[in-house]
Amino acid sequence: MAELSYREAVARGIAQEMRRDPTVVFLGEDVAGAGGVFKTTAGLLDEFGPDRVVDTPISEQAILGALMGAAMTGLRPIAEIMFSDFFAVCWDLVANEIAKSRYMTDGQVSLPLVIKSGNGGGVRFGAQHSQSVENWAMAIPGIKVATPSCAADMVGLMAAAVRDPDPVLIFEHKALYATKQDVPDGEIVDRLGTARILRPGRHCTILALGLMVPRALAAAEALAADGIDAEVIDVRSLVPLDARTILDSVGRTARLFTVEENPRLCGWGAELASIVAEDAFWDLDGPVVRITTPHIPLPSAAELEDLAIPSTERIAGEIRRAMG
Amino acid sequence: MAELSYREAVARGIAQEMRRDPTVVFLGEDVAGAGGVFKTTAGLLDEFGPDRVVDTPISEQAILGALMGAAMTGLRPIAEIMFSDFFAVCWDLVANEIAKSRYMTDGQVSLPLVIKSGNGGGVRFGAQHSQSVENWAMAIPGIKVATPSCAADMVGLMAAAVRDPDPVLIFEHKALYATKQDVPDGEIVDRLGTARILRPGRHCTILALGLMVPRALAAAEALAADGIDAEVIDVRSLVPLDARTILDSVGRTARLFTVEENPRLCGWGAELASIVAEDAFWDLDGPVVRITTPHIPLPSAAELEDLAIPSTERIAGEIRRAMG
Amino acid sequence: MSRVRPPYGEHPVVLPPGAAAPAPEHPRLDLDTRLAIFRTQQEIRLLEKRLYDLFLQNLVKGTSHLAIGMEAVGAAFGVAVRPDDYSFATYRGHGHTIARGVPPEPIIAEMLGRATGLLGGKGGSMHLTSVRHGMMGSYAIIGAHLCIANGAAWSAKVRGTDQVAVAFFGDGATNIGAFHEAVNFAAVYELPTIFVCENNLYMEYTSIAQVTAVDHPAADRAAAYGLDGVVVDGNDADAVFVAACAAIDRARAGGGPSIIEATTYRHGGHSRADPGTYRPAEEVAAWKEYDPLALYHRRLLDLGVEEARLAAIVHEVVEAIDAATEAAIAAPPPAPEALLTNVWADGGSAWRN
């Protein structure tokens, strides 16, 4: 057991798998010599050498194309897309190629690959470097999507993603890189497709992801002082989705709140809210409420960005009002 | 009043605006000499000449970049992205540039532009040429999204889009191109942001878009025979969204069904279902049900594609079961 | 935007050479090889003509893009590569699929949307793939597969094999960003990727000359990646074969990628319903006259092969295609259950528990 930052956990998860499996290779911009612009791949070049840890040109389509071609011919490659906003320059590879290849070929093509990416706001990078785009990925059939919110989950979900036979996108939250946690020594392998109840509660269910997880937990503490006992669930995996855990929770609490960092429309919160409104309608005692960033690009000034992304206070306030 | 096909309506809407405003120009692959691969721009080159109607290389980023740069410097350009699946190769321009520019510059940059695109399945083109991606667009703050389902709406919404000072994406449904309708002569200008009740009903509300509109109407007729009187609303515009018309309808009918062609997760149906589950929860008499294509890439074989996309029978069947 | 290219419909008429160059020599170009190339060209032509007939009978529901007139490129590469090499094609990929040895029945069945189709009816004409034949897919969105081919080449390098990856693409594809990223990437890492542009002078309905800043859309870009661009007569299968061998040998030996631009022509329109009337009649006629199959037939006769031997090959090919057609037509459509299989490696499509 030792303290590990979320940032270090990325490299630890990758290194764990690269040691185990020589077909695991890593590709990205500034990932090798520099150890990544977020330093999430520090040490990999030294340990695994330049044939397995490769610095690339600024060519995201070439990177993801190489990943796909390598995965279909015997490797288990991992790539970094530095900021998740940049998925927009290579979305064709993700949405039209990687996601669809197995189905279109009726199972001939296997794509055991992982794409990891810095996601989310809160670091004053402005509208083109702060987006939460996990909902873009969730909307595309054929890719799995995981969003670890702490160091231990990062190691374990990264390992699970590398071992998974299907393409997995791992969203790292940029504002969490510096957070630390005691993490067990030795190999850690988690399970994709599993949500986790971080705080049991009786009065309502709060679903959160990434940076919204610690804020939802803090909000639940604040609500406890008002006599509202909230259950907080870290969704962790959008595809596959642990709908059971969520529906069971709503079955117990009868109220659902989702806390999303992405802009309001068509987020994962909308998907989960509508699953609950369909499958657990008769369990519900009141409206399903989504707490989100407004449907706007993210502003850069600290005061504005802080207003935009759901804060602990806003989360607690909106829940208090809705439960009131 | 004359019969007009949905296909011809595209060119009529564009031509109407090009005649009125010399700053309207048009750009796309095979759009000029060939009149478009779907023949939606036939006649424009002849009428407006090669300086205003331009065939381009296969360079979707260059096309949308040119559109954006022209819009910020005094033109009102329109581009065709041939199949909406190809938005994936130029999504950066849409999602990161065109959508965000006005906000990031605090209003300095105006982008009065239109992007039109062939969308949707049912024509056996397979997974990379059949997608319904209007939900990709709806998820991005800063773009307006319209989806005409008939020829008259196509003329009027195209005209409204060209006159709108903000960027508008118009999704044309490929399976509707051959459909015809009597359309009034003379100038037609519709309003973005307005849904339309196509069939009033008392027992439930059905929301549909594009190709799902005629199917929802047919399903409503079938349901009428069973004594279920369904209200059918053509959503028409995803952004801005006519939430009022939808919420009012649910206020009257107390049940909501959405009929979506896009794969299941994070579609516009999820967004609308969750708006209703939040804002009209107390109006609802039963679960909100989404009828969608399963969360899979679209198969090419006729039998499979027909199974995938909601059919009139499936729509009626799912509603019957839920209302039963 | 006024254009410097010729106005639409008046693109410069590009004519083929009047006659093929003399038969090239190459150590691997022995008579058996030439007969294999002959056979493969026939297989492609006759199968595609059959597909067209089936389309006219309204049995092919989706779109399809024929390569009639362009068979020499696919056939020459099909014979030049090793069984474990990788091919990546576009939607215009039937010929490349056949050339890798995929039998006609599953191809026809896929076009007809049958359960016995190469892709179980899920992919269709534009996505023919047969991994066990090294046919790593047909890709319908311009550009991506050039990047994907690099991945297969990279993988061969990492795994220490000497396999190569061949990516076929059209002239129009050279103007999309992925082309640029792919070729630079291959050059930087010296990947064994062979980029083969099948320049048939047209994109869909627009001539490549109208929208491209250079005359040879692929070869004239090679220097931008430190490569030597090669232009070859794409209707002369022997010429393509020689260029293919040079590129493949170099790639296998670690010499990195190549760009080959093969000039050719499609006899028909872009896709099934297109009559191709935007092309000057004179141009179409000249290229139909300069037909790769006729050229190769003549060449083999000139090299002393007996007409009867060639006729026998054609006969065998026709019989195989007839049998395949019958079987494909008789096959059932995909079972409804197939709709929800093979999204994931577990065989299913479940996204939630």
Next chain:
Amino acid sequence: MSRVRPPYGEHPVVLPPGAAAPAPEHPRLDLDTRLAIFRTQQEIRLLEKRLYDLFLQNLVKGTSHLAIGMEAVGAAFGVAVRPDDYSFATYRGHGHTIARGVPPEPIIAEMLGRATGLLGGKGGSMHLTSVRHGMMGSYAIIGAHLCIANGAAWSAKVRGTDQVAVAFFGDGATNIGAFHEAVNFAAVYELPTIFVCENNLYMEYTSIAQVTAVDHPAADRAAAYGLDGVVVDGNDADAVFVAACAAIDRARAGGGPSIIEATTYRHGGHSRADPGTYRPAEEVAAWKEYDPLALYHRRLLDLGVEEARLAAIVHEVVEAIDAATEAAIAAPPPAPEALLTNVWADGGSAWRN
């Protein structure tokens, strides 16, 4: 993937010329012009140094990318263009913004996230834009703005003006697909777009030589678009000015696009927190020695300008920046209401009724 480029950290040390070439001559390069170039370089350097100070005082919250060492390019182009021409820059765009005449106060205020910022605090360092100065934006995702600049150029052509659009970008940007699409597009339609690569030898922390198949990432690609690539000493503002005038004059006259590659160097790291230690010390030292401001100062003295005159200019610039800094620091943060304004042309952000 084993690499042909030098291994990481051992990229070829690229040294500047020992001394600048003799002062070039050009009809527009008179003393007033040179003094304007001198002033602009000082404005850029001193404002960016101020921004760095403010960062060290923890007043700049977001990221920032300084162009210290690269001022000659922005200054020369800023003076060479006409007020109604269009400039498009990257996230490393403070200098280009200043060079188009945008005053220092709104720039500093934007960096500090103030209500008086050039973008009201919504855009930040990476998106400086001032439409009324022809500064059409700073773009933070590599490549897109090259395509966007074409649009402004196209618009000028359609509207029948003779405005030009200048797009600045880094060496690293030459490997992304949008670069290729943009240059071909400009060449095909003969657009008045001037593509200016500021080749500072590095992307973020990786040398361009490691990941590019040619030596001159922009100029060596020009021929792929039928253009003549020009390589110019990017630290010699006069040399850049002469190249700029040639390209601008040609574009205005309808002669189409140009590619100019200006070799230069950033003195500091890629962005605010980067010490830039991945670069060989010898290389950094040589380029700091070959400083564009020092070079230009010396040149003006050599041309007979008095030291006092130059010192007076510097003094004015410092005073303006001091005043601007004070005002910016004193300005309030954006009002909370600003969060929801200017998504749409109606001034608001409503997406539903």
